[in-house]
Amino acid sequence: MKKFYITTAIDYVNDTIHLGHIFQKVVADVLARYRRIRLGDTNVFFLTGTDEYGQRVEKAAKEAGIPTKEFARKIAASDKVQQDSLNISYDKFIETTDDDHTKVAQEIWKRVEAGGDIYLGKYEGLYCEGCEAFYTEKDLTFGKCPFHPTLEVKRVTEENYFFKWSKYKDFLTDYLQKNPDFVVPEARRKEMLAFAKDIKDIPVSRTNFSWGIPVTEHPGHVMYVWFDALTNYLTGVGFLENPKLFEKFWPADAHILGKDNARWHVLLWPAILKSAGIELPKTILVNGFLSLNGQKMSKSIGNVIRPTEWVEKYGADAVRYYLLRYTTLTEDSDISEEKLIQAYNSDLANGLGNLVARVARLCENE
Template sequence: MSEHPSEPKYADKAFYVTTPIYYVTAAPSIGSAYTTVAADVIARWHRQRGEAAWFLTGTDEHGQKVMQAAEQHDTDPREWTTRLVESEWKPVLDVIDASNDDFIRTTDHRHTERVQEFWQRLYDAGEVYQGEYEGPYCVACEEFKLDSELIEGEDGVKLCPIHERPVDIVSESNYFFPLSKYADRLLELYDANPTFVQPESARNEVISFVKQNLTDLSISRSTFDWGIRVPWDDKQVLYVWIDALLNYVTAIGYGDDDGQFERTWPADVQLVGRDILRFHAVIWPAMLMAAGLPVPRQVFAHGWLLVGGQKMSKSKATAIHPSEIIDTFGSDAYRYYFMKTIAFGSDGSFSWEHMSAVYESELANGLGNLASRVTSMVGRYFDGVLPGPGEASPAERALADALGDAAKTADEAMDRLAIHESLRAVEGFVSAVNLYVTEQEPWKVAKDDAARERLGTILYTAAESLRALAVLYAPVMPKTSRALWDSLGAAERLGGLEAQDVRDAGRWGQLPPGATVTKGASLFPRVEQADA
């Protein structure tokens, strides 16, 4: 993916979805990939509607935590971050099949220059003042903490509640952003737009925090120099978060006059982990308010991925690289598993055993076996040419109705970012089609020459169901859906899969009789065959 975005593709406002930009202290894990896959599925779903979409991800490369990671590896921060970005963070996007339109680094000139311009404007407008800060700071969070947030460790040592590490007591002469004066405006925002912060538990947490604990924010550091220089005071660097948050606008041309910013901002969905919710739902909109810019339409905080009952963590050696799983199960199964089995917005657990069970039951024996049976029987009984349907029985009408319901439910759930509910509806339809084929027993009907029309109806019904499934699953399992689409001969009759409107997927009878149906390779080979 190019470091610089291409010319804007769309004349109208694009649906803009972002991931947080990830700290480059180590290689990516399934935790960061979880957010990226979710953003990718959302972007692909909107594209599958025929809508313009813009999907941004990237890396956060400044701050004390990154500097310390570089020191631990006997290198400087710029070399360390560049090495990790090029060898790990960009390649993993191909591993998980991310379709991001841009990848931003906070060390890019397009970012650093615009960050300085942004804060210089706020400084000139009187939105920044100088003062003294003394208090607890968690380097792992890159966050100033309140005393009330800390937990007590051994010998009374105060610990960060997220990382369970001792905090540093920082005393500096810094610059401050008057965050506290935006408390009322933030509460008005949450009240006027109840879905600005989601899910509801996250919204409640943010409202409670703003009502009780909003204090002014130190926006600079003077004890280290790995960061963007404060434009009016080159002896200090900007606090990493107020640098990093601006990536969402610097990446789309904030400060430029080419029109991309106006066509893209505000962001429609900003996905974040629960541990960085306050930065995005409190500090970020306050910064935008101070600058006179629109706030995002929604900040959505998903839950944590748990391994062995604990939040996945590099420091606790519970991090898992996505390729460890994808090398066994494939990228589509990986994407399906994390999007389907975890309620988006809640914590979720990963285990190899559960992954294997879902792969076997829902993918190999579910969708994969269905596709194999149907295409094989069209080949055997109709020489690979899709037959036309005869008169529909109650069974066919019921299946057509089930498809319409599943497609509608899936689309509505995606609008609520209930990705798991969307996939549950589609998987439920897979089960309905499998049951239909089992009950209709086309292999027995094929023995009766007088029932050839009935056989054609059964196989057309099953193939038409697969046509719809290819479209509905395309945003989640792009490789599988493309293979299924091609095996049905749909491309030659209906056009490319990418041109199919997912909102129209539930309209029955789109696959034309006469299409060439072929039985391809297994969509989901047995796990023991996956390495072959």
């Protein structure tokens, strides 16, 4: 029986999502709706949601003066409002603070550690709080994170448990070479092949803060947010909780995510799955960034437009049409309210609207 399981990146809850995040949700929604027509509603599963753990969330909650979980749930609820405003037809909206996800993340940790792929060590190096990612000097652009140039890259020293990522370097390189459709577009696949050459073991636990899924076997350690967050794709279709659902829909047919998340999904996620003895997803589709009036939209910069702002003015269908018609999925695209208005008037009101009006008049004359 044919099925289709599609996911988007889950959004970090340090702040409410903006149009740059919603773009991939609209794309995934269109694909899910099309597949439902072809395969039937019960044979399609569309997962989206929120990534609610990590140092940046803990910091944002403290700044807001709100308990961390309450803060995370508040932003998650706001994110759902944004998605619902554009009629995103997800089958499940996952939150990584849900109990079922905690169990899944801890189970994957156990499997990976049982396979000898986790060991205790000490990390000394660079860390970007914006990405929640560890970097080397050569990863930086003029000493800054390439995705968060306004944030300081900090040097940290910390006791961590490490994942033997380097053990899977040859496997990942071979897999990317033999499966050209695993990463779309081709330019991203080549980029990931280049990154694979420099894979080093990576910390998968943190001890400098407490807002994370506990590593039950190692008190004082919480899971590194990327290890926890990636396993949401398993949780979403019932891994542990609903074996029949999981058997039906896994592996995922398509992960859709931004280019800033590509390295973790293309290189770290398959390595974790391989270590845990779980089949890899079929395709990872990497979308470009949206800029607003020539500047990349970013929560850290503060130049963002919430989907509801445009939906309230122009309607959900007009915003969806504009995002799909006037952007390039796998490359960066620039959007603006002026361009939306122009598309609305020329394409929808004048073009489609006039066509409908003429057909209606012809029908009346008949």
